[in-house]
Amino acid sequence: MDQNPSVFMHRRYYIPMIALGILGVALLSTRMLPEEYPPFVKSAVNMSGFLLALIVSTTWWVFFSRFSWLLKIEVVAIIGSAYYGAVKELEFNGDVEPKIIWRWEKPREDKIAEHRTNAPKIELEAISVVVGPEDFPNYRNRNLDGVVTGPEIYSDWKSNPPKPVWKPQPCGAGYSGFSIAGNLAVTMEQRADREVVVAYDFATGTERWTHSWVARHYDAMGGEGPMITPTIDGDLIYVLGGTGHFACLDAKTGQPNWEKKLLEDNKNIQWGMSGSPLIYKDLVIVNPGEQEAKDLSRAIRAYDKKSGELRWQVGNNRAGYTSPMVATLLDTEMLLIFDGAEIAGYNPLTGSKYWARPWVTNQGINVAQPIPIENDKLFITSSYGVGCGLVKISKEGDKFKQEELWHNFNLRCRFTSPVLFEGFIYGLDEGMLVCLDPNDGKRKWKGGRYGQGQLLRQGNKLIIQAESGDLVMVEATPAEFKELGKFKALSGDKTWNYPSLARGFAWVRNHNEMACYDLRKK
Template sequence: MSTTPEIQPSFFKRYMIPIILIDVCIVLSIINRFTNLTSEVLMPQFGVAAQNVLGRGIILLTLGLLLLWLLITRQVGLKPKLWVFGLVALLIGAAAVSVREIENTGDNNYRIRYRWQPTQDQRLAEYQKGNNQIQSSQDEQANSASPTSQALDSNAPRYTDFLGPKRDGVVTGPGLVTDLKQQPPREVWRRPAGGGYASFVIAGGVAVTIEQREENEAVVAYDMASGKDRWVRTYPGHFKEELGGNGPRATPTIAENEVFALGASGLLVSLDLASGQEKWQTNILQDAQATNIQWGMCGAPLVVDNKVIVNPGGSQGHSIVAYDRSTGSKLWSGGSAKAGYASPVLGNLLGQQQVIIFGGENVAGYDLADGTEKWQFPFKTFNGINVGQPLVIDQDRVFITAGYDAGSVMLQIKNENGQWTAQPLWQNKRLKSKMSSAVYLNGFLYGLDDGILACLDAKTGNRVWKSGRYGHGQILLRNDTLVIQAESGELVMVAADPERHRELTKIPVLPGDKTWNAPALMEKWLLLRNHFEAVLLELPTVQVQ
C-alpha cells in the first residue's frame, strides 16, 4: 500500500510572517529617514528628534515581534530557539555590563559611554596630578604674546558676558583668516573639563566657567596662558536630567573685579575675580519660592550698575529679580511668568533702558529701576523651552525664536503716552532655533533652524536661504563672519552673506562628543569647551579694511 509523501511548505510560507515584518520595517524606515512625514507632519513639535526616536522604535518593535513569532511558531525547532534567545540574553547582558551611560544629542541621537572609558572626574583627576601649578608671573611676562599678558593690560579687551558685550552674539575685533586648513590656528592648550554646558568669560588673565566636579558645582578660573586652574570654588550640588545632561548651564558674568555665577539649582554667588573668595551667596529659587524648570537654571546673571538681575520665574511676582551687587540683598522683583532658558538682556528701546526676558511663557520688557513690566508678548512652546537670546533691533523691534515648531516673531515696540505695546510685524516658522541664538547683521538674521543654518530677511521674515547642517551648536558674529561651534565639535566659519550659503572653513576641534557650550572669542583668542574638554586656540587674523 503506497502513501503520498507529505508536501513541505515552501520557504516563503514557512517564514512569511518574519519576511513581511522585515519588509515593513525596511519600508517604514526608508519613509521615516528620507521624507519629512515624521518631522514636519506627524510630530512637528519635535522635528528631527522625533524622526530619530521613531526610527529606533520601528527597529525595536520589529525585533520584538520577530522574537515573539519565534517563541510561538512551530516552524523552528526548540534547539535553534534556545540558541537565539540565549544570544539575545547574552547581548543584553553584555550591554548592561559594558555601557555606563547613554547621552542624548539635541536631535535624540545617542552617545554611549562605556565602563572601561575613564569618567570625567577620573580624567580631570589624572590631569590635576601633573598640572596643579599655574605658570609663574615671570614666565608670563617673558611671553609677551601670551593671552595672560594681554589680558592683564588694563587697556586690553575683556570678554565678560555670555555671547558678547550685548549678549547678542556680536563680538568685535580683528578680521579672521577664514581658511583654517591653509592657516591653522595655534592650539595654546587643551585639557579635561568638568561636566555642564556653560561658556567662558575672560578678564584679568583668567577664563571663568562653572562646571560639575564630582558631587559639586565648581566655579573655576582657568589660567589663560597654561589652562591650569588658577582657583576653584565648589558648592554641593549635582543637577541631573536624562535628556538635558548633567551639570550647571548658566555662563558666569564678570563685572570689574567680581564674578557672578548661577548654579543649575539656583545658587547665585559673588566671588572675587583674583582669588575666588566668596563675597555672598543666595538661592534665587528659594527666594522666589519657585520650582526649578526641567533643564535647570540657564540664564547668565546680568550685572547693571549696582544690580545683579536673574530670572527665577514663578507666579509670585518673581519672574525677574534684582539683587544688590555688594550685599546680595533683594532690591526688587517683577513679572509672574515661569522662567525660560535664555539670559536677561539690557536693551535700549525707544530711548529707555529695559531688561528683556525671554521666559517660559512670554517675552517681556522690564523697567531697570524697579522691575515694573512695561510690555509683554505671549510666546509659549513645548514645556516652556525658550532658549534663544532676544535681539533688540534699531531700538524699536525685538526678535525672538524657539524650536519645537514654535518659529520666530519680530515685534514692533511702541510707547504711546506711557503705554507700551508689543505687536508682531511678522511671525512664521522659517527659523526655529531650538538650543541656540540667532545673530543680526545689516537687515538679515542668521540662525540654526532645527540644526540647519538659515538666513531670514529681518524686514519681512522671508527665508533667503537654508543650507549647512551644524546641529544644535552655537553662533558668534565677528565682522561679516559667522563663527559656529557645531554640535559635532567642529569649528565652522560661514560668510554672513544674504545672497547664498558660503562655508569658508571647517576643522575638528572637539570631535566625538556633543558640544552645546557657546564659544568665547576675545580678539584672536577662541575658547571652546563641551562637557568633557576645553581648548584655547589662537586664531590667525587679518587687518580689516
C-alpha cells in the first residue's frame, strides 16, 4: 500500500481496513463465547462478520476507491469468473460451517457408475426379507427408541479398530439410514433428478434392485435428497420421498404395489418430508402435515397397508421432522405425533385425539423422537431456544390430561434423538454428549463433542455416529463420561444419517459414501 497520506485518504483505504476490523471482531468474539453456546451460533457470527466485511470491501472498491471504472469492472469480472468457474456449490454442515464443492470434483452419479463397472461379479443368494430378532427393520429400530439387541460387541476399538466387511463405496445423496431384514439393507438416495430406493446385499454391499421416480428436494443449508429411512414389514417396504412421494414396494423386486403423492394441493416443509412410515397392525401411518393453513383435517393419515386405501385422516398442524410412533401410556396404546406445533397422543385405530401439549420452535423444527418413561411420562427435547421437558399424562374419567413437570435447557437435541438406559437419558446437546436424570432434569455429566451426529444403544454401550464420520463407543453410565473407542468409519464431515446395527454389523452412510463394519466380539 502507498504510505503517502494523501493517497491513503484519496483512495479511502481506511474503508477496507474497517472491513478487516469487522472480520477480526467477529473471529475474536466467537473465541470469547462460552462453551455452552451452540457451535452454529459461533458459525453464524463468523459468517455474518465475513459477509459484512465483503459487502463493505465491495462497496468501497466499486463506489469509493476512485480507481478507473475499467479497472473496477475488470477486477470484479475476474473474481466473479474465477468463483463461478471453480465453485460448484457451498455445502453446510450441522454447525452451518461452509464447505466448497469444486466443479472439477467427480459427481456422485459418476462415482456410483464407476463402482458398478469395476465391482467384481458375485453370485448372490436369493433375496430373503424374513425379519429376525436381531434385524433393524425401520428407523431407530422396532420401537423407534434407538435400542438394538444382538451378539456382544467388542469395545477395544483403540488398539483394534473394526474392519470394513467390504470396501466403503459411493452412494447417492440424502440422509436416509438403512433398514435391514434377511439379506437386504434398504435405503433411499438422490441420484441426479431422481429419488431412488436402493436394496443392497447384506453380506457384500452389492446393489440388488432399485425403484425410482423423478423428484429432487433441495435446500441450500440442508442439501439435497430424501430424509426418511424405509420401513420393512414382512415382504413389503414402505418409503416416503422428500417431496411427498409415498410408496409400498415388493421387498424382493422393488416393484410398487401402490404409490401416492401426499403433498398434492399442499406445501412442503423446509427440509422435506422426514417422518418414516409407521406400521400399526393393518395400517401404515404417515404425517405429511398441513402447510397450507387449510382446515382439511389431513395432516395425519392412516392407510390400509396392503391396498393403500385411506382409512382415516385428522389434524391441521404443519409437519415436523419426527416419525409417528406408538407407545403405551396409562396402559393405553397411543399414537404419538410430534409435529411442528405440538406433541399429542391419538388413538392409532381411529385418529381421535386423546391429549395435546403445544411445543413450538423456530419454523416448527422438532426432530427428536419423544421418550416414554414408566407408564405415564414423556421426555421431549428440541433446540432453537426451546430446550427439554418432562410431561406427565393423567386421566380423569374418560379424559386424558397432560402437565409439564419440569423444563430446562440441559439437553437440546437439534438433529438427533436421545436414548434411555436404566433410568437415565443420553443424548447430544448441540453436539456434546449429555447424561440427564429425567426425574429432575439435572445433568449427571457432559463430555465429548460429536457434532450433529446420531446415536443408538446396545446394552450399556452407546454407538455414536459422529458428524465427522467417526463411529464412537461410549459407556452408558451416569457415573462419568467414558469414551471406550472410536475410528473413522466414513469420509467427509457431514454425516447426519442414522446408523443401523443388525446382528453385530454396523451399516453407516452419509450423502457420499456407505460402509459396513463387523463389531462382533470374537
